[in-house]
Amino acid sequence: MNGITTTEEMHSLKDFLIFIRSELKPKGKILTPFNLISAPIILLGGVLILYRFIMGMGAVVHNASEYPWGIWIGFIVMVGVAFAGGAYVTAFIVYVLRGEKYHSIVRMAVLNGFLAYVFYAGAILLDLGRWWNIVNPLIGNRFGVNSVLFLVAWHFLLYMIAQLVEISPAFAEWLGLKRARKFLASLTLGAVIIGITLSTLHQSGLGALFLMAKWKIHPLWYTEFIPLLFFISSIFAGLAVVIFIGTVSFRVFDKDRIDEEYRKSWDDILIDLGKACAITMFVYFLLQVLILVHGKNWALLNTPMGYWYLTELMGLLLLPAFLFGWGVKSGNPAPIRIAAVLTMIGVIINRIDYSIIAFKWYLPFSERYIPSWMEVVITLAIVFTMVWVFRWIVNRVPILRKPPQWAIEQEQEEEEEIEGRAMALAPQLGLTMADGGKTIDLHKK
Amino acid sequence: MGIDRRTFLKGLGAGIAGIAPGGSLLPGRVEAAEAPGNKEFMGVIVDTTRCVGCRSCELACAEAHNLPIPDISDTSVFEKNRPTSETQWEVVNRYQTEKGEIFAKRQCMHCNQPGCVSACPVNAMEKRKEGPVTWDTNCMGCRYCMISCPFDVPKFEHNSATPKLQKCNLCWERLKQGEKPACVEACPAEALTFGTRRELIEEANTRIYKKPNEYISHIFGEHEVGGTGYLYLSSVPFEQIGFRSDLGTTAYPEYTKGFLYSVPVVLLLWPAFLSGVSAITKRKDNVRRKEGGKV
Amino acid sequence: MEGFTYVDIFATKGIEYLLVISGLLFFTFFWRFLSRPAVAVYREAENVASTISDWFHLPVEGVYFHQGHSWAAPEDGEVVRVGMDDFAQKLVGKIDAIKFPNVGSQVAQGEKAWSLLVGSKSIDMLSPVDGKILEINERLLNSPESINKDPYGQSWLMKVQAPKISSNLKNLLSGSLAKKWMEGVRENLLARMNYNLGAVYQDGGVPVDGIARNLDRERWDEIVREFFLIS
Numbered sequence: 001m002n003g004i005t006t007t008e009e010m011h012s013l014k015d016f017l018i019f020i021r022s023e024l025k026p027k028g029k030i031l032t033p034f035n036l037i038s039a040p041i042i043l044l045g046g047v048l049i050l051y052r053f054i055m056g057m058g059a060v061v062h063n064a065s066e067y068p069w070g071i072w073i074g075f076i077v078m079v080g081v082a083f084a085g086g087a088y089v090t091a092f093i094v095y096v097l098r099g100e101k102y103h104s105i106v107r108m109a110v111l112n113g114f115l116a117y118v119f120y121a122g123a124i125l126l127d128l129g130r131w132w133n134i135v136n137p138l139i140g141n142r143f144g145v146n147s148v149l150f151l152v153a154w155h156f157l158l159y160m161i162a163q164l165v166e167i168s169p170a171f172a173e174w175l176g177l178k179r180a181r182k183f184l185a186s187l188t189l190g191a192v193i194i195g196i197t198l199s200t201l202h203q204s205g206l207g208a209l210f211l212m213a214k215w216k217i218h219p220l221w222y223t224e225f226i227p228l229l230f231f232i233s234s235i236f237a238g239l240a241v242v243i244f245i246g247t248v249s250f251r252v253f254d255k256d257r258i259d260e261e262y263r264k265s266w267d268d269i270l271i272d273l274g275k276a277c278a279i280t281m282f283v284y285f286l287l288q289v290l291i292l293v294h295g296k297n298w299a300l301l302n303t304p305m306g307y308w309y310l311t312e313l314m315g316l317l318l319l320p321a322f323l324f325g326w327g328v329k330s331g332n333p334a335p336i337r338i339a340a341v342l343t344m345i346g347v348i349i350n351r352i353d354y355s356i357i358a359f360k361w362y363l364p365f366s367e368r369y370i371p372s373w374m375e376v377v378i379t380l381a382i383v384f385t386m387v388w389v390f391r392w393i394v395n396r397v398p399i400l401r402k403p404p405q406w407a408i409e410q411e412q413e414e415e416e417e418i419e420g421r422a423m424a425l426a427p428q429l430g431l432t433m434a435d436g437g438k439t440i441d442l443h444k445k
Numbered sequence: 446m447g448i449d450r451r452t453f454l455k456g457l458g459a460g461i462a463g464i465a466p467g468g469s470l471l472p473g474r475v476e477a478a479e480a481p482g483n484k485e486f487m488g489v490i491v492d493t494t495r496c497v498g499c500r501s502c503e504l505a506c507a508e509a510h511n512l513p514i515p516d517i518s519d520t521s522v523f524e525k526n527r528p529t530s531e532t533q534w535e536v537v538n539r540y541q542t543e544k545g546e547i548f549a550k551r552q553c554m555h556c557n558q559p560g561c562v563s564a565c566p567v568n569a570m571e572k573r574k575e576g577p578v579t580w581d582t583n584c585m586g587c588r589y590c591m592i593s594c595p596f597d598v599p600k601f602e603h604n605s606a607t608p609k610l611q612k613c614n615l616c617w618e619r620l621k622q623g624e625k626p627a628c629v630e631a632c633p634a635e636a637l638t639f640g641t642r643r644e645l646i647e648e649a650n651t652r653i654y655k656k657p658n659e660y661i662s663h664i665f666g667e668h669e670v671g672g673t674g675y676l677y678l679s680s681v682p683f684e685q686i687g688f689r690s691d692l693g694t695t696a697y698p699e700y701t702k703g704f705l706y707s708v709p710v711v712l713l714l715w716p717a718f719l720s721g722v723s724a725i726t727k728r729k730d731n732v733r734r735k736e737g738g739k740v
Numbered sequence: 741m742e743g744f745t746y747v748d749i750f751a752t753k754g755i756e757y758l759l760v761i762s763g764l765l766f767f768t769f770f771w772r773f774l775s776r777p778a779v780a781v782y783r784e785a786e787n788v789a790s791t792i793s794d795w796f797h798l799p800v801e802g803v804y805f806h807q808g809h810s811w812a813a814p815e816d817g818e819v820v821r822v823g824m825d826d827f828a829q830k831l832v833g834k835i836d837a838i839k840f841p842n843v844g845s846q847v848a849q850g851e852k853a854w855s856l857l858v859g860s861k862s863i864d865m866l867s868p869v870d871g872k873i874l875e876i877n878e879r880l881l882n883s884p885e886s887i888n889k890d891p892y893g894q895s896w897l898m899k900v901q902a903p904k905i906s907s908n909l910k911n912l913l914s915g916s917l918a919k920k921w922m923e924g925v926r927e928n929l930l931a932r933m934n935y936n937l938g939a940v941y942q943d944g945g946v947p948v949d950g951i952a953r954n955l956d957r958e959r960w961d962e963i964v965r966e967f968f969l970i971s
Contacts, residue, residue, distance in 0.1 A: 058604030065530070065600060068588035096719055098726040129586025129601055129608040133567070141583045142568040145757060146750035148701050149589045150566035151708060189723060190768070197715040201708055208704040212560045212593035212697050215689060227704050485744045557743050563750065572746050643744050672743040698749055709756045713763055720771055 016175070023174075027395045028254065038384035045381020048374050049126065057129055060374045066360060067369035071379055072127040074355030078206055079348050080120025082230070085238025086245075087113025087163060088199035089276075095192040102269055104262040107170055107399045108249060109242045112390065114163040119386040121156045126378065148208045155202035162195035173407045174397040182410055204231040210354050218358035220300055220309045223291045226354075232287065233347055236280040239273050240320075240343035246270065247337055253394060259401040271328055274336035277343065278324035285317055305361055312353070316346025486557065486576035486642040487620065488674035489629055490649055491550060493686060494659055495636035498523070498537055498548035505631030506535045506552075509616060526687065529553075531600040531611040535628060542685040549686045550628070550637075553578060553598045553613035554666060555674030560697030561590035561599060569610075576642065576674045577615035584610055595670045595692055615674065645676055652678060671696025798919060803892050804912035806868035807921065808969040810853070811892065812912060818905055820869050822853075823896040824887070827925065828865070831964055832858055833950020835884045840876050840898060847871060847900060849908055852970075854897065858950075861961045864970050868912055871902035925967070 052060040061070055090109035093099045125131050137144060137153050144150040165187050172181035207230030210217055223229070250258060250266050292298060300306050323339035326332075349357075356369055371379075394400055402408070500517035507514050513532050515522075523539035528551070530536075535552035559578050562570045569584035580599075586608055590599045602608035616626035624630070629637040638648060646667060653660040665683045666673035669692045677683065684690050798805075803813045809828035813821045829835065839855040839862070847853045853867030876898045880887055887895045902908055913921050929951070952960040952967075 054606060056602075056604050056606040056608060058602075061603060065603065068591035068601070092719075096723045096726065098723075098730045100730075124587075127587075129588065129603070130584055131586065133583060133585040136583050136585055137566040143754060144566040144568045145753040146563045146698065146705070146748070147566040147589070148704065149564065149587060151705070153566055193716050193719045193723065194764075196719055197712060200715060201711055204704070205708075208701055209589065209592070211700040211704065212564060212595075214595070214693075214697070214700065215691055216592070216597075224700070224703070486746070557746070558749065574746055641744070696749075702749065705750065705753065709760045712760045713767075716764060717767060724775075 019175075023396050034387075038388070041377060042381045042384050042388070045378045045385075048378050049381075051374075052126060052378070053131075057127075060372065060378070062372035062375065063367070063369045066363065066367060067356060069127070069355040069359075070369055071352070071356070071371045071375055072123055074352050075348065076120045076123040076379055076382060077127075078351035078355065080116045080123070081203065081206060082234045082237040082347050082351060083241045083344070084113040084116035084120070085199065085203060085234035086242035087116075087166075087238065088196045089235055089238050090242060091166060091192045092196050095189055096196070101265070102272070104259070104265055104400075105242060105246055105269055107167065108246060108394075109238075110163055110166045111170075111393060111399055112241065112245055113238075114160065114167055115386050115390055115393075117156065117160045117163065119382055119389075121160070123379075123382055148205055148211070152202045152205040152209065155198045155205065159195055159198040159202065162191040162198065165191035166195065169407070170397050170399060170403070173403045176404075178406060178410065181407060182414070185411070185414065199234075200231060203234040204228060206230055207354075213359065216360050217354060218300075218305050218309075218361045219295060219297050220292070220305060221353055221358040223295055225287070225291050229284070229287065229291070232280065232284045233350060236277045236284065236343060237347040239277045239280070240340040240347070243270060243273050243277075243336060243340035244344060247333075247340075249394065249400060253391075253400060257395055257400060262400055262402070267333055270333050270336055271331060274324045274333075274339065275328045277339070278321050278328060281317060281321035281324065281343070285313070285321060288313060288317070305358065308357070312346060312349055316342055316349060320346065484574040486555075486674055487615070487639065488555065488576055488642040488645050488676060489615075489626065490638040490640075490645050490676045490678060492636045492638070492652070492678045493547050493549045494678065494680050495634050496537070496548040496550065497634045497636075498539060498546075499633060500537050501631045501633055502550055502628035502637065503533065503535060503537055505627040506613070507533070509619065509627035510534060510614075512611075529598055529600055529612065531602045531609075534611060534613040538687060540686045542681040544680050547679070547681065547686055549677070549679075551596075551598075551687070552628075552675070553615070554596050554670075555613075555615055556595070556670055556696070557672040557674070558670075558696030558698050560593035560595055560670070563698035563701065564589040564593035573617065575617075575620055577617040577620065578612075578674075579614045579617050580610045580612060582609075586610070593697060595689075595697055642672075642674060642676075649676055649678055668694040670694070671699070798922060801915070804868065804909050804914045805918045805921065806850070806866060806912055808850075808866035808868075809967060810865055810868045812868040812900075812902075812909070813892070813896075814905060814909070815899070818871070818901050818903055819874065820871065820900050820902045820905060821896045822868060822898050822900050823891060824865060826891045827922075828968070829887055829891065831929075831950055831952050831967055832856055832863065833953060834858070835887060838880060838884050838887075838897070840881075841873060843873050843876060845873055847873060849911060858961075863961060863964055863968065865968055866970070867900075869900055869902040869908040870904050871900040873898055874901050875899040928967075 048060060061072075086109040090102060090106045094102050094106040125134060128134055133141070136142065137150050138157060165184065168184040169181050169188065172178075172184055204227035207226035207228075210222070210226055211224070214222060246266060247270070250263050301310060320339035320342040323335045323342065327334065327336035327339065353359075360368075398404065398407075403411075500515065503515050504517050506512070512534065515533070523537075526538050526540075527533070527536045535550055537548055537550045540547050540549060555576055555578050556572075559570065559572050562568075562572045562578060564570070565584075566587065566589070567583050567585060569581045570578060570590050571581065572578050586601065588599075588601055588610075590610070591597070591601065599610055599612045601610050616624070616628075619626060625639045626637075629639040638645065640648070646664065649664045649667075653662055653664070659680055660678055661680065661682060663679075663683065665677035665679070665688055666675055671694065677686075677688070679686055682690075803811050805811050805825060809825045809831075811823050811825055813823075815821055835856050835858055837857040839857060841847065841854065847867040847870065849868060849870045850866055852864045854865055856863045856865065877896055880895065880897065889895055950960070950964075952964045
């Protein structure tokens with residue numbers, strides 16, 4: 001500690017370690033149905049991951065030569081990243097548009113986004129045949145600046161850092177690091193703005209990856225607008241996930257982990273999120289129709305793949321959009337929750353379509369890719385591990401409850417400072433503004 | 446082009462390597478002994494009217510690249526259409542056409558503007574000035590090149606713990622020695638002709654012109670996906686010998702051009718726009734707070 | 741692209757990305773640079789600070805303030821001089837006319853006594869005492885703009901015969917209480933100011949159209965009414 005270690009600090013350091021040790025102990029019940037199901041899967045998944053790294057991908061992955069990207073990319077990465085879209089959308093609403101009403105969910109959304117990136121994008125490592133070279137595009141063992149994937153890789157990395165910065169004040173509050181919190185909180189807006197920019201680009205970038213798979217993807221899915229479609233669908237995918245996680249979180253977590261005001265405001269927020277989803281999905285639907293007409297592909301609708309396309313479009317896009325709308329109009333959260341789940345399924349299917357279902361759709365069934373049980377177990381293990389980590393953090397860090405009093409005060413001071421600066425008058429007058437309650441002698445001049 | 450990309454990338458690499466830990470540990474580039482001057486693409490004509498399906502080229506290819514040696518006396522392999530694989534950089538297939546059986550070998554087409562090269566995030570795939578598209582070991586194994594190849598050629602050794610990407614490299618190592626590709630040298634029927642792409646197109650046109658009854662008037666690869674190093678001549682439409690007719694003449698990297706060109710623009714405009722929005726909402730927020738705070 | 745030599749269509753991408761990164765860094769500094777208030781504003785703010793503090797100078801003893809920014813100064817016996825304070829005029833700006841009740845009519849403490857006519861708007865002010873109007877300051881009727889000169893002396897508004905003067909004065913503020921109240925008013929005012937204010941005070945003086953209008957051009961009269969407790 002920069003050379004000025006005092007006895008008091010030593011003392012607090014000891015306290016700090018004791019605190020950490022107590023926090024590392026499990027909280028809550030251990031034998032829950034969820035734990036009983038997920039723990040063996042995670043263990044098995046861990047073993048299989050080891051197996052994959054020792055034996056090579058082929059030992060675990062099924063039929064990989066026709067389908068370079070199976071469910072690890074097609075589901076974990078593509079869907080995981082789309083589902084993490086809630087983070088940038090909520091951050092945009094709360095920090096850029098200053099929708100204070102939604103402040104209670106922003107940390108949850110950003111934490112979910114951050115973990116999704118760490119785990120799901122981390123799953124890329126599994127799918128990289130030569131995974132030890134993963135640092136190459138970053139350290140410049142040749143920069144493939146002409147590659148969409150190069151951009152996506154860099155954006156992943158930078159966005160993870162941005163999200164870490166966004167969520168870091170919560171961790172500083174947990175650990176009681178006041179000065180660190182102040183510094184980290186001052187970076188939030190910048191991180192949010194950079195984060196939204198990066199999200200825009202890599203959400204659409206994931207779509208752009210498929211631009212060169214021109215004839216390999218069924219014409220109903222292949223369009224030059226894939227990047228745009230991926231970006232817009234990540235908005236409602238992310239919001240649907242926020243609805244889902246919020247609904248689950250506010251139910252399953254202990255009362256003392258959740259702020260009562262947050263819980264009460266949730267139903268109201270839920271309706272608003274449903275409204276945003278309904279509108280975005282409706283616009284997305286119109287865009288899809290526009291693209292269908294633009295590509296002159298309507299004749300293909302009356303084929304098996306066309307039926308699949310229509311199922312996706314009607315059943316998993318228009319129907320949930322309608323359910324969202326219904327829930328919003330009637331003020332009823334139930335249809336919104338159902339719609340959120342349908343939307344998530346729709347996005348999962350949409351992303352899987354691009355790399356698996358509509359990819360080389362013309363191959364006979366026997367040559368098509370069907371994930372092996374090992375791929376599925378590893379995938380589930382990754383998802384469950386993420387849920388465990390999410391739970392671990394929410395049980396300790398102020399995510400769903402209000403920050404400690406000192407952090408709230410720090411925030412207010414900060415705001416006053418900013419406000420004061422904007423006023424230009426205040427520093428001169430030595431005044432603290434409006435609610436500051438400090439009075440200074442004006443007559444000293 | 447005004448900017449030499451390699452020189453620039455080296456500079457970029459050196460710059461970042463200074464920041465990134467371990468940057469100095471980068472394996473050195475496997476530099477080809479590049480002769481000066483504006484090199485032209487080399488290529489190969491595959492004249493399917495001459496191919497007899499002896500598979501000598503397969504054998505020569507396997508020998509030249511330490512791949513499993515195929516049994517070329519076994520004609521049962523023709524029963525089904527074989528794609529290239531991680532153990533076979535090139536394969537000869539037999540097609541039933543309106544003019545009877547026709548043999549055609551398949552391998553990397555060595556596009557002028559390869560999709561795989563523009564897809565590679567580490568430039569492990571590289572289009573050499575001499576024409577070959579080669580693979581290097583700094584590959585991460587993301588297999589984006591497999592997604593992006595219009596001919597579905599690159600194959601990955603999934604079953605290895607240290608997999609490599611396998612595809613024809615137009616015998617790049619032989620080319621550097623001034624030799625012809627192994628397959629061309631091995632062909633007993635003169636179905637394969639090696640030369641600069643410019644010469645080959647002339648040669649192919651000459652053959653079509655001289656024997657209009659033996660060839661259809663189309664050189665496959667002259668314009669397909671922006672032009673390829675391998676050029677095919679045939680007596681039947683190319684769909685019948687296993688080529689797609691919907692590849693178009695647009696080079697594959699062009700499909701991502703719109704997106705990639707918009708990235709720097711978005712990176713510049715988005716933060717500025719968002720900062721503006723944020724500043725406006727902050728102003729409004731302050732006003733609201735004052736009115737609500739103390740009246 | 742003639743198709744015989746390699747042309748990289750993304751040749752400049754790397755440079756573009758470097759440019760963008762440095763561009764973003766530059767943007768960040770540029771933005772922060774522009775967001776800091778200008779030096780001139782600081783300087784003006786100093787002027788404003790000294791000017792504003794003048795407005796809150798309270799006169800010597802003998803003047804009692806109503807919280808609606810009118811004042812009362814007892815003269816002899818039941819006669820009381822009544823006026824509006826300096827701040828009230830500064831807040832409103834240029835007053836076109838003052839509408840008084842007739843001499844001889846009654847006014848009541850805390851109720852409407854006279855109105856200020858500013859442009860098309862009319863703003864009421866409250867009387868600090870109960871009583872009968874004895875006299876109206878003729879000087880102000882002719883030149884209402886002179887109200888700012890000596891607001892607690894020559895620029896009184898009217899004289900009132902106030903029979904309940906002693907109980908009336910107990911509801912008014914003077915001395916340290918008045919000072920405290922003014923402090924609150926000042927804070928309230930400063931809290932509403934934005935940094936555009938500095939620019940208005942080019943000469944360090946008070947804007948002709950009043951401070952309220954600088955707070956909110958559209959609804960300035962409402963703000964004034966808030967300060968004058970008319971609502």
